[in-house]
Amino acid sequence: MTTAPDLPDGAAAWDDALLAAACVAVDPAGLGGIRVRAAAGPVRDAWIAILRASIPVEAAIRNIPLHVDDGRLFGGLDLAASLAQGRPVVQPGLLAQVDGGYALLSMAERIDPAVSTRIALAIDGDAQGSTSRFAAIAFDEGDADEAVGATLQERLGLAIDLRACSVGTITDTVATDRESLDAARGRLPRVEVPESLVEALCAAAVALGIDSLRMPFFAVRVARVLAALDGRDEAEAGDASTAARLVFTMRARRLPAAQQPPEEADEQEMPDDAADDGGDEAEPPQDPASDDAPQPDVPPDDAPLPDPPDDREESDDAVPAQEALDEVVLEAALSAMPPDLLRELARGAASHRSQGGRGSGAGAVQRGGTRGAPSGIRRGRPRARERLSLIETLRAAAPWQRIRREERPERADRGARIHVRADDLHVMRYKQRHPTTTVFVVDASGSSALNRLAEAKGAVELLLADCYVRRDSVAVLAFRGKAAQLLLPPTRSLVRARRSLAGLPGGGGTPVANALDATRELVVGLRRRGDTVLVVLLTDGRANVARDGSGGRPQADADAMESARSLRVLAVDVLLIDTSPKPYPQAAALADAMGALYRPLPSAGASAMSAIVNRAARGQSGLRAA
Amino acid sequence: MTAAFPFSAIVGQEEMKLAILLAAIEPRLGGVLVFGDRGTGKSTAVRGLAALLPKLRVVAGCPYGCDPAKPCEDCLASPQRFRNGKAVRTELVTAPVVDLPLGATEDRVVGALDLERALSQGIKAFEPGLLARANRGFLYVDEVNLLEDHLVDLLIDVAASGENVVEREGLSVRHPSRFVLVGSGNPEEGELRPQLLDRFGLSVEVTTPKALPERIEVVRRRDAYEREPAAFIERWKKEDERTRRKLTAARENLDAVEVDDEALGAAARLCMQLGTDGLRGELTLMRAARALAAWDGKTSVGPEQMRRIAAPALRHRLRRDPLDDSGSSSRVDRAVAEVLPA
Numbered sequence: 001m002t003t004a005p006d007l008p009d010g011a012a013a014w015d016d017a018l019l020a021a022a023c024v025a026v027d028p029a030g031l032g033g034i035r036v037r038a039a040a041g042p043v044r045d046a047w048i049a050i051l052r053a054s055i056p057v058e059a060a061i062r063n064i065p066l067h068v069d070d071g072r073l074f075g076g077l078d079l080a081a082s083l084a085q086g087r088p089v090v091q092p093g094l095l096a097q098v099d100g101g102y103a104l105l106s107m108a109e110r111i112d113p114a115v116s117t118r119i120a121l122a123i124d125g126d127a128q129g130s131t132s133r134f135a136a137i138a139f140d141e142g143d144a145d146e147a148v149g150a151t152l153q154e155r156l157g158l159a160i161d162l163r164a165c166s167v168g169t170i171t172d173t174v175a176t177d178r179e180s181l182d183a184a185r186g187r188l189p190r191v192e193v194p195e196s197l198v199e200a201l202c203a204a205a206v207a208l209g210i211d212s213l214r215m216p217f218f219a220v221r222v223a224r225v226l227a228a229l230d231g232r233d234e235a236e237a238g239d240a241s242t243a244a245r246l247v248f249t250m251r252a253r254r255l256p257a258a259q260q261p262p263e264e265a266d267e268q269e270m271p272d273d274a275a276d277d278g279g280d281e282a283e284p285p286q287d288p289a290s291d292d293a294p295q296p297d298v299p300p301d302d303a304p305l306p307d308p309p310d311d312r313e314e315s316d317d318a319v320p321a322q323e324a325l326d327e328v329v330l331e332a333a334l335s336a337m338p339p340d341l342l343r344e345l346a347r348g349a350a351s352h353r354s355q356g357g358r359g360s361g362a363g364a365v366q367r368g369g370t371r372g373a374p375s376g377i378r379r380g381r382p383r384a385r386e387r388l389s390l391i392e393t394l395r396a397a398a399p400w401q402r403i404r405r406e407e408r409p410e411r412a413d414r415g416a417r418i419h420v421r422a423d424d425l426h427v428m429r430y431k432q433r434h435p436t437t438t439v440f441v442v443d444a445s446g447s448s449a450l451n452r453l454a455e456a457k458g459a460v461e462l463l464l465a466d467c468y469v470r471r472d473s474v475a476v477l478a479f480r481g482k483a484a485q486l487l488l489p490p491t492r493s494l495v496r497a498r499r500s501l502a503g504l505p506g507g508g509g510t511p512v513a514n515a516l517d518a519t520r521e522l523v524v525g526l527r528r529r530g531d532t533v534l535v536v537l538l539t540d541g542r543a544n545v546a547r548d549g550s551g552g553r554p555q556a557d558a559d560a561m562e563s564a565r566s567l568r569v570l571a572v573d574v575l576l577i578d579t580s581p582k583p584y585p586q587a588a589a590l591a592d593a594m595g596a597l598y599r600p601l602p603s604a605g606a607s608a609m610s611a612i613v614n615r616a617a618r619g620q621s622g623l624r625a626a
Numbered sequence: 627m628t629a630a631f632p633f634s635a636i637v638g639q640e641e642m643k644l645a646i647l648l649a650a651i652e653p654r655l656g657g658v659l660v661f662g663d664r665g666t667g668k669s670t671a672v673r674g675l676a677a678l679l680p681k682l683r684v685v686a687g688c689p690y691g692c693d694p695a696k697p698c699e700d701c702l703a704s705p706q707r708f709r710n711g712k713a714v715r716t717e718l719v720t721a722p723v724v725d726l727p728l729g730a731t732e733d734r735v736v737g738a739l740d741l742e743r744a745l746s747q748g749i750k751a752f753e754p755g756l757l758a759r760a761n762r763g764f765l766y767v768d769e770v771n772l773l774e775d776h777l778v779d780l781l782i783d784v785a786a787s788g789e790n791v792v793e794r795e796g797l798s799v800r801h802p803s804r805f806v807l808v809g810s811g812n813p814e815e816g817e818l819r820p821q822l823l824d825r826f827g828l829s830v831e832v833t834t835p836k837a838l839p840e841r842i843e844v845v846r847r848r849d850a851y852e853r854e855p856a857a858f859i860e861r862w863k864k865e866d867e868r869t870r871r872k873l874t875a876a877r878e879n880l881d882a883v884e885v886d887d888e889a890l891g892a893a894a895r896l897c898m899q900l901g902t903d904g905l906r907g908e909l910t911l912m913r914a915a916r917a918l919a920a921w922d923g924k925t926s927v928g929p930e931q932m933r934r935i936a937a938p939a940l941r942h943r944l945r946r947d948p949l950d951d952s953g954s955s956s957r958v959d960r961a962v963a964e965v966l967p968a
Contacts, residue, residue, distance in 0.1 A: 030852060117769060118727050124669070150812075151769065154664050189853065198849070202842045211834040212665030216845045221852070387731070390739050391796055495813045 010169035025054035028135035031157035038162035109142030116149035157218035159250035209253030241332035392426035443539035459609035479515035481508035512543035513559035540580035541587025564593035633674035634865035656827030657807035679721035722763030770809030829942035
């Protein structure tokens with residue numbers, strides 16, 4: 001989303017951040033870690049300084065660099081030292097070194113998904129040959145299209161957002177003194193969490209659409225830590241509420257049915273004044289709850305439970321008490337929710353971010369030269385994620401053996417039979433096919449009649465079926481009303497694609513300029529990952545919403561042309577399918593401005609459309625010349 | 627490392643637990659694919675399995691943990707381990723449940739030239755990989771849909787042949803590698819290629835429990851386990867022990883279970899009805915039904931076993947229509963209702 005997120009009260013967020021720091025300092029292994037959404041800056045520095053002051057003296061916070069190689073992360077042979085000493089020197093991995101401490105992952109959203117998954121498994125304590133127990137601190141600077149790997153997010157018990165905090169809101173800079181933290185650590189095993197709180201936390205997770213059972217479990221643990229911090233042996237409702245805030249808030253996937261915020265009504269209003277197409281204004285925007293976001297399986301808490309689990313050993317009057325408690329806990333999680341997330345959820349669009357962004361890369365991320373088909377060998381030391389070619393190394397060393405032995409006779413005594421030097425090292429090179437991503441930019445405005453929208457959806461699904469055999473990915477960007485929305489981040493998942501397409505409503509103005517700008521952003525991002533990109537633009541080209549969201553054709557057209565030209569600079573392959581029943585010169589002009597291949601398609605079904613795109617994808621390089 | 631969460635203490639997810647147990651009874655089934663939501667106990671089930679599996683007798687010192695009754699070439703060639711057709715020393719070990727981490731290189735999986743010994747001593751030695759460690763046990767791949775394609779191909783190939791053949795870097799090594807492949811993943815992250823799907827014997831779909839009491843029970847047990855692992859495991863020991871005994875008995879009875887013509891006919895009709903390609907579907911269905919009969923303590927396969935196992939054995943083998951939203955499971959259920967009316 002392009003608008004700056006408006007955020008909840010910074011001071012409250014900071015208070016929660018302090019509590020979270022104390023929790024993760026008291027029970028690192030049990031909570032797995034924390035995800036901190038914050039840009040680099042003084043606030044984040046202050047937070048980490050507080051954490052540093054809170055952890056036990058013997059525990060360390062170790063920085064895990066972004067492009068760490070497996071050898072460093074999980075341990076392995078230290079090649080340089082081995083060669084120098086003539087015997088194998090094993091270096092312990094960083095994760096083994098942080099045993100009992102904290103692994104700090106800054107820019108966690110940029111970590112290779114394969115690596116973040118392995119860190120996640122290491123947090124579980126299941127990593128190969130590693131018994132290290134540690135917590136991870138993931139600094140998440142991601143925006144809409146990047147997020148921390150879902151597998152890793154699953155293992156991080158706490159999630160906080162520091163974006164609302166400014167230097168001014170940092171009032172308190174000391175979390176809790178060391179003595180109380182130590183006391184809490186000692187008390188922790190004794191603290192009981194009453195059944196009613198466990199139930200309330202489970203119910204709150206369900207109501208917020210949090211499916212994973214790890215989250216209520218983490219919340220129970222957090223409640224226990226909070227009680228221990230407070231010097232109590234039993235957790236109370238307040239602890240559960242705070243736990244819900246610290247664990248659930250950032251992960252909510254939907255709002256409880258009875259909790260739609262009031263401002264939601266404004267959000268749903270389409271800027272219909274901008275759509276001057278008149279007659280073909282097709283359908284009112286869909287009801288936010290009507291798309292496929294599943295309704296809560298549990299009725300909202302203020303409605304009476306139709307079938308309270310009867311195996312609870314509680315008297316009748318205890319049931320309302322439980323409900324009240326459920327509500328208090330749920331309310332706590334909602335209260336801390338950033339308004340942007342709240343609105344997004346209210347629209348029924350489960351946040352892509354909270355699902356782990358782009359499917360944590362699903363294999364589309366550019367990898368180091370360690371995989372793929374081998375393509376030759378070159379001289380050099382194995383750098384991060386490269387593999388030594390042993391045969392070539394030994395072959396290079398072979399002719400020099402006699403001379404080297406004479407030079408360094410003492411090494412033979414230590415059992416070294418061959419002398420290999422750094423100059424001999426050769427590494428394998430691999431060639432990797434770059435994944436192709438097809439970006440569909442779908443005009444869902446009122447002027448693109450709704451039946452064309454259905455065709456576009458069909459074509460995307462057909463193409464996805466192909467992609468899933470070819471291992472390519474597809475993204476869908478839809479535009480209507482005032483803005484473009486990334487409906488489907490690059491994915492190969494049929495399940496997700498179908499779900500998000502089914503939820504695409506139609507109607508409203510045609511903001512071509514904004515759509516092209518969003519496309520440009522997406523393409524740049526994909527290119528950075530090393531993808532080959534093909535853009536398929538399905539529109540009638542009749543722009544009627546200018547970049548600033550105001551109506552009026554002339555300005556809208558001018559903006560659209562300008563955006564089209566800026567897209568041309570990227571030299572990306574674009575296929576513009578004109579979907580209007582009577583092709584209109586504007587679309588052709590637009591195609592020309594962005595250097596796209598233009599195909600009018602006044603009447604065709606989904607399969608014809610998918611055939612055209614398939615042809616374009618195959619002859620991709622020829623596309624621009626056309 | 628603390629002991630794993632007990633298999634028996636996993637709440638619900640009956641189909642997944644059954645599929646994993648059947649694969650343990652009948653390793654020729656071809657492994658299990660578990661697809662579904664996060665945090666539903668996929669990994670927990672596989673890790674809990676290790677404690678459940680009966681112990682294995684192995685030739686002491688064999689890097690592949692081979693059976694003294696069926697020694698590998700490596701053992702036969704080694705006088706320290708094998709003399710006069712008899713193992714010098716054997717030992718009982720827990721059955722391996724090996725994790726294949728995402729991002730593992732081919733070297734680590736298949737094994738490679740031993741770098742340390744090659745560099746320091748100039749000896750050409752084979753350093754066994756994960757496939758060697760998994761021999762006679764389970765190989766678990768979490769997020770199998772994110773694994774490199776060539777690695778998945780390799781795994782499936784080795785799983786089917788039971789032998790790992792390494793021809794690289796001047797090495798020529800073959801060693802036994804019979805394991806049950808268990809793959810898990812979340813379909814929202816991307817799908818598995820159809821040609822790989824049907825190489826898995828059984829496929830299970832797990833969803834997060836919908837009923838609140840069940841969810842509460844999951845959280846409660848997990849919490850109890852994390853607080854006092856030893857006490858928790860002790861509490862479930864009996865249950866685990868019962869499952870282990872049943873598993874051992876089922877393994878022993880497996881060969882005695884009859885599959886009559888009627889059952890075979892039903893299997894063939896089911897597969898025809900569903901239009902599954904090839905004979906793998908029928909074969910798996912038959913083997914799975916037989917393993918289930920053994921698990922149930924029956925001496926022959928009846929329609930009940932067929933009905934129960936049809937969905938996990940066949941649902942991933944159907945031709946998919948990307949525009950058809952009705953799930954594969956319901957298609958299998960419809961076919962079962964037609965072919966094997968209750």
